[in-house]
Amino acid sequence: MGSLLGQGSSPSRQDLTLAGRETNPLDELKSLLLETERRELHELRSRLESPPGPRAEQVAEVLSESLRLGMDRDETLPGAIEGPLIAGLRHSIRHDPSTIAGILFPVMGPAIRNAISDSLRKMVESINRTLEHSLSYQGFKWRLESLRTGIPFAEVVLRHTIDYRVEEALLVRPDNGLLIQHVADPGVETHDPDAVSAMLTAICSFVRDAFLAGSTEQGLEEVEMEEHTVLLVNGPHAFLACAVRGIPPRDLRERCKRVLEQIHSRYGEELARFDGDQESMRFLQEPLAACLVSQERPAPARRGPSPFLLLVLGLALLTGGLGYQDWERRRAGAELDRERRQAEAELNSRQERLLQRLHQTPGIVVAKVERREGRLLISGLRDPLAQDPAQLIPDSGLAIGQVEIRWTPYQDMGPDFALERAKSRLQPPQGVELALDKDSVLRAKGAAPRDWRSRAELLALTVPGIAAFDGSGLADRERLELEELKTQLEVLHILFAKGDRLTPEQTRPLDEAAAGILRILDLSNKLSLSLTLNLIGRTDIIGSDSRNQALGNARAVAVQNYLAGRGIPLERMRVKAQAPPEGTPGEDSSLRRVEFELVLQR
C-alpha cells in the first residue's frame, strides 16, 4: 500500500490503463485490483490539500463534541486551554474593559454591597456603643477608669457592655469524673450532665497526658468554641466547669475560683467522702448557683439636653436610624427568646405530665424516653388489655403529632390483668361471674352450660397469671332448664269433649307441649339421660270401665299421633289409660283429658 501511495502522483485512470498495456501485466493487475482504493486515496488527498474554509467547517462540526470527550477522558484539557483563555481575557480587558465589567456586574455588585453593609453595621454598632456611654455619668466613670488603667476607652466600654451568661455549672470529682452536683440556668436545655462531666474529665486527663506529661500543672483551663466557652477551675477534691455563652469577662474566672474555694473550705470533708450519691450533696446547689451569673447590655441612661450634646446628636441622628433599627432587632430577638423559653418550659411540663400518667397506668411500662426536636419518643411495654396510651396524650395538653410511642406487647402478670385476660379468653355466659383469689385460683359462680364449663376448665389453665380453675360454684344450666320444662309439661292437660277426637282448640296447647318436649329431648341428650314420655288418657266416670279404658287409650293415641306429627319420636312415647279416682263427680268435664308424665333415667 505504501509503495502504491508513493507512486500515486494523481495519474488518471486512462493513463494507468495505457501505461499497463504498454509496460507489464503486473501493473495492469494492480490497476484492476486496487482501482477503488486508489480513487479513495486520491479524494482524501485532494480534501487535505483543499483551501482552509471548507476544512474549518468540518472542524466546527465536531469541536464541541471533541471538547466534551476530552474533558471526560483526560483531566489535562482544562490546563491546556487555561493559557489561551487567560491571554484572551487579558486582550479583551486591554482592548475594551467595559465588556468584562458588564459581564461581571450582576455578580460583583451584591458581593461588594454585602461586604460594605457588614463593615458599616459593625462601625455603627461601635459608634453607637461609644456614643451611648461617652457623655453619660457612667461614661465619665469609664473614661476615668481608662485614664487610670491605661486601657483604651473603647475597650473599657466594650468590657462593660458585653453580653454573657453562665448557662451551666458542674462540680466534678477529678479522679473518676463523677458528677457531684449540677446547676443550670432555667430555660437552658442540658444534656446528660453525668456523661458531660465524665467526658470533660477524660478530655482534661488526655490533654494533661498528651501535652503536659510529667508536669504538675493543672492542665486545661478553658475550652472555646464559637460563642461558647467552658471555664475550668481545679480544686483538690473537685473541679468546677462553667459553660458560658458569649464572651466571659476576666473577673468571671476569679468569681468561679472563689466559689470553688468556699465550697472546699466549708464542705471539704463531704467532697472527699463523695461516693456517687448526688442526692446527699444537694446542699451544694446554693453555693454553686453563685456561678450562674449573666450580664446584659445596660439600658441607655437618660440624659438632659445640653448645647454640646446637640452637635453630637446631630451626628448621632445620622446613624441613629440604623442604630435604633439594630437595637429594635435585638430587643425583638430577646423577646422572642423569652417566649421560646416559656414555650419550651410549657412543653416540658406537658411531657412530664404525660410520662407521669403513663407511669401510673397499669399494664404500661415505660422503658425509654427521648426528646428530639420538641417531640417525645417513648418506647416500652404494654399489655394489650391496658388503656390505650394515645387517649392520654390530649389530656396532657400535647398534640398527637408531638408524641411517638412504640410499644412492645407483653403480659402484665398482676391479678387485675390476669382476671381481665381470663374473661376475654373464656367469654363467660350471662349469669356466670369470674373472680380471682389471692392464690391465683379462678373461681366461677352462677348457672353455666355444661360444655362451657368443660371448655373453661381446660382454657383457664392456658391463661397467664391463672394457676387453677374452680367451678364448684357453678350450677348446670341444662339441668335447671330441664327440671323447669318437666314441671311445665306435667301440669299441662289436653282437655277433650266427649269422644277421642282432637279439636282445633287443642292445637295450641299441643303445639306448646311439642315444643317443650323437643327441647327436653335435646337437653336430656346433652345430659346423657334417657327419656320416656307417658301419655295418660283419662275419662269421666260415665259409662262402663271397659269402655272408659278404651276411650282413655284412644285419647292418648290421638295425642301421640299429633305429637309424632310434630317430630317427637314414637319410640319415646308410651300410651296408657287410667280410670278416674274413686268418688269423683260424674259430670266433671276436666276429667276428660290426656296428661303427660316424664320419666328420666341415666
Next chain:
Amino acid sequence: MTMLARKICMIGDFAVGKTSLIARYAHNQFSEKYQASIGVKIDTKELRLASGDAVKLVLWDIAGTDELNSVGQNYLKGAAGYILVVDGTRLATFGTAISLQKEVERRLGPTPFTLILNKLDLSNQWALNADAVQALQARGWQLTHCSAKKGNGVEQAFQLLGERMVIGVRP
C-alpha cells in the same frame, strides 16, 4: 429516691465489641469520634437493682488495646467496676483479657468485674476452649456469653456487675 452514680470501664483487645455492647445497652450521648481522638467515649445508663435501688452507670468505653498505655491507665482511675470483653472467635483476645485484668487489678486494687464472651452469634467460628473458660469460672470469675449483635445476655452482664458492685462482691 436515691440514685448512686458509679464509674464502669470497658476493657478489652481491639475489635472485641466493647462499643457495640454499649451501643446495644446504653444511651448514646457522644460520637464514636471521641474514642478515635482521645481514646475514650462515655455513655450513661440507669440500672434498677434487685433491691429496688437505682444506680447510674457512667460507662467509660476505653479504646481497644492489648496493654494499657498511660492515657488508658488514667481513664481507669476511680472506677467502681469494670467489664473485660473477649471476642469468642479470637483466642488471642482471651489471653489479652487475662493479662489486662492483672494490670487493672494492680492499678485499682481488688475491684468487682465481669467478663463478657462476646460474638455468641458466630458460634460456628467459636475458638474458646471450654476447659479454659471453666478454669476461670473455678477461680470465681463471672462469665457471661453475649451477642452484641443480637442482644443476647447483654443486659444480664451489666445487671450482674451492678449487683456485685453494690454488695461489694469481688471475684
